[in-house]
Amino acid sequence: MGEVIVVTSGKGGVGKTTTTANIGTGLAKLNKKVVLIDTDIGLRNLDVVMGLENRIVYNLVDVIEGNCKRNQALIRDKRYENLFLLPAAQTKDKTSVTPEQMKKLTEELKEEFDYVILDCPAGIEQGFKNAIAGADRALVVTTPEVSAVRDADRIIGLLEANEIKKTHLIVNRLRADMVKRGDMMSADDVIDILAVELIGQVPDDENIVVATNNGEPLVGDSSLAGQAYMNICRRITGEQVPFLDLDPKKGLFSWFTKKK
Amino acid sequence: MKISDFFKKKSSSDVAKDRLKLVLVSDRASCSPEILQKIRSDIIEVLSKYAEIDMEGIDINITNVDTETNDGKTVPALYANIPIKNMNHNLK
Structure with missing residues (x-):
């Protein structure tokens, strides 16, 4: 029996879709059978981040409405044959689907897959309710900014109210130089405020932009963000992995600079 | 386009x-x-049964057009421009 994970944030633009794409791909790399569901009906984007936009024939609403068989709508990933995408409909709206229907769908899918990962839309309305309906656990994505942390706090409250017991935090777009200068909150600062367990800290990495341009998630490559995402995947599977040092200037030369 | 561009790999942007x-x-x-x-x-495939088509000149696309009621809404429409070289009259 698989696990249903919802990736959510409250605030838009903090990296939910990028996180979903990388975690899904990373878990597939770890030989797990994974299906990603884009629940952002009307504003789908997980398809372009995964580079699968040209393969869409059916979508989530088609499955719910019974216009096609469930497996006809699942798009197999280009690189990993154990990774699938169920895209959102682009021309419908969030009310085309109900939380009950989503719960039924995720329950069916977790019989067949190790991980069912839902990319949640921004906001706390119907789209959010649909996305969390069948979730066993949640990954809350935030950035070290006041607005994003505030919205994350609201989301964590709503997840608790909906009896999602397992909630972890991903702090995205950290800049080690700014944290060091004291101009940005660190992941620890954010954890202090939100009082949930940290599962990953991802640096603000140019490679993410390049990877999205190309439609190829960078998880597992040598970039700092690629390593950070892979570590999150390992932690999801239950492995204990120490947190990365996000300061790129450290490493070989740190020994010299420390002496100053 | 510069000559150097020819050798350069396409940038991710x-x-x-x-x-x-x-x-x-x-x-x-x-x-x-x-x-x-x-x-x-x-x-x-269907048209080829009845006529010889100029494959090079085919232009088929979907665009949005205003609805007849002029209420600002648009509906998708299929535009097809298919040049015919020769009508095939030998069909039985």
Whole structure:
């Protein structure tokens, strides 16, 4: 029996879709059978981040409405044959689907897959309710900014109210130089405020932009963000992995600079 | 285009632009390029039974047009321009 994970944030633009794409791909790399569901009906984007936009024939609403068989709508990933995408409909709206229907769908899918990962839309309305309906656990994505942390706090409250017991935090777009200068909150600062367990800290990495341009998630490559995402995947599977040092200037030369 | 560009690998920002142009065409038309391709080949197959088609000159696309009621809403429409070389009258 698989696990249903919802990736959510409250605030838009903090990296939910990028996180979903990388975690899904990373878990597939770890030989797990994974299906990603884009629940952002009307504003789908997980398809372009995964580079699968040209393969869409059916979508989530088609499955719910019974216009096609469930497996006809699942798009197999280009690189990993154990990774699938169920895209959102682009021309419908969030009310085309109900939380009950989503719960039924995720329950069916977790019989067949190790991980069912839902990319949640921004906001706390119907789209959010649909996305969390069948979730066993949640990954809350935030950035070290006041607005994003505030919205994350609201989301964590709503997840608790909906009896999602397992909630972890991903702090995205950290800049080690700014944290060091004291101009940005660190992941620890954010954890202090939100009082949930940290599962990953991802640096603000140019490679993410390049990877999205190309439609190829960078998880597992040598970039700092690629390593950070892979570590999150390992932690999801239950492995204990120490947190990365996000300061790129450290490493070989740190020994010299420390002496100053 | 500079000569040096010819040897350069396509930058990821160019890849992004190309992908976006494609995806926006299908978003606006609410039809994926794959489906459009299928429509295209089906139309060609059917018409080829009756006429010789100028394959080079085919232009099939989905665009949005205003509705007849003029209420600002648009509906998708299929535009097809298919040049015919020769009508096939030998059909029985």
